[in-house]
Amino acid sequence: MESQTQKVAIVTGASKGLGAAIARRLAKEKIRVVASARSTDRLEKLAREFADTIDPVSCDVSDSKQVQNVIRHTIRRYGRLDYLINNAGLGIFAPVESLSENEWDEMMNVNLKGAFLHCKYAIPHLKKTEGHIVNISSIAGTEAFATGAGYCASKFGMMALTDALTFELKPYQVKVTALCPGSMKTDFNHYKEYAMEADQVADTVWTILSAPKGVIYNQILMRPLVPREFQK
Ligand SMILES: NC(=O)c1ccc[n+]([C@@H]2O[C@H](COP(=O)([O-])OP(=O)(O)OC[C@H]3O[C@@H](n4cnc5c(N)ncnc54)[C@H](OP(=O)(O)O)[C@@H]3O)[C@@H](O)[C@H]2O)c1
Numbered sequence: 001m002e003s004q005t006q007k008v009a010i011v012t013g014a015s016k017g018l019g020a021a022i023a024r025r026l027a028k029e030k031i032r033v034v035a036s037a038r039s040t041d042r043l044e045k046l047a048r049e050f051a052d053t054i055d056p057v058s059c060d061v062s063d064s065k066q067v068q069n070v071i072r073h074t075i076r077r078y079g080r081l082d083y084l085i086n087n088a089g090l091g092i093f094a095p096v097e098s099l100s101e102n103e104w105d106e107m108m109n110v111n112l113k114g115a116f117l118h119c120k121y122a123i124p125h126l127k128k129t130e131g132h133i134v135n136i137s138s139i140a141g142t143e144a145f146a147t148g149a150g151y152c153a154s155k156f157g158m159m160a161l162t163d164a165l166t167f168e169l170k171p172y173q174v175k176v177t178a179l180c181p182g183s184m185k186t187d188f189n190h191y192k193e194y195a196m197e198a199d200q201v202a203d204t205v206w207t208i209l210s211a212p213k214g215v216i217y218n219q220i221l222m223r224p225l226v227p228r229e230f231q232k
Pocket residue numbers: 012013014015016017018019036037038039040059060061062087088089090091110136137138139180181182183184185186187188189
């Protein structure tokens with residue numbers, strides 16, 4: 001087991017996009033980051049940027065055994081868990097009548113069940129450190145739109161998971177936050193040129209985690225400020 005005083009985070013979906021930006025942001029704060037995703041080649045490349053700080057671990061977040069393995073690995077190697085960032089996610093956008101059952105299941109299993117599984121198995125360890133869970137939801141977790149039924153349902157579900165956990169974990173001084181970004185410049189979906197940089201959203205994750213001891217940010221919504229020339 002390595003250092004027991006350095007804070008330790010798990011960031012899911014860290015192979016690219018927002019997850020990789022969050023892993024880098026936390027590593028800059030000298031937090032030990034267990035970075036998980038399925039693309040191990042990308043994770044290993046990220047880990048080489050911060051060899052002493054980012055620890056790449058393969059995990060499909062929808063698989064309970066793989067999730068338990070990530071938590072076990074974290075505790076065995078570092079002896080503690082302070083921050084859980086549930087970031088892994090995907091969006092498949094289509095009207096309900098053409099969205100396939102597999103597409104619906106995949107969004108539920110990755111976006112919602114993946115977060116549930118990580119919370120379930122991380123909570124005993126977060127109670128010991130008075131830790132913090134940040135669920136990366138979306139503006140789509142607060143307002144629905146045509147073609148967004150599956151994605152919005154998964155993210156609305158994440159908002160409910162966050163709310164329930166806030167009450168369950170309050171007695172243990174464990175904080176729970178939903179961060180709801182609007183459009184970002186990642187591979188997730190097509191975006192406009194004024195979309196936010198993943199680094200800007202990752203900075204907000206750090207702001208949330210570094211809130212004063214007696215303060216919880218329950219929900220943060222952040223959107224790109226649409227330039228005048230793009231407004232209707
Ligand atoms: N981009 C946006 O405009 C936007 C807006 C609001 C909210 N969000 C949310 O932000 C989060 C990050 O999205 P992003 O924009 O960074 O998208 P992205 O660039 O497509 O990255 C998605 C990440 O999720 C991981 N992932 C997908 N399925 C997974 C699975 N089964 N198991 C483990 N990891 C999995 C991917 O890793 P592997 O493929 O290597 O497994 C990848 O690291 C998502 O929850 C998304 O819903 C995005």
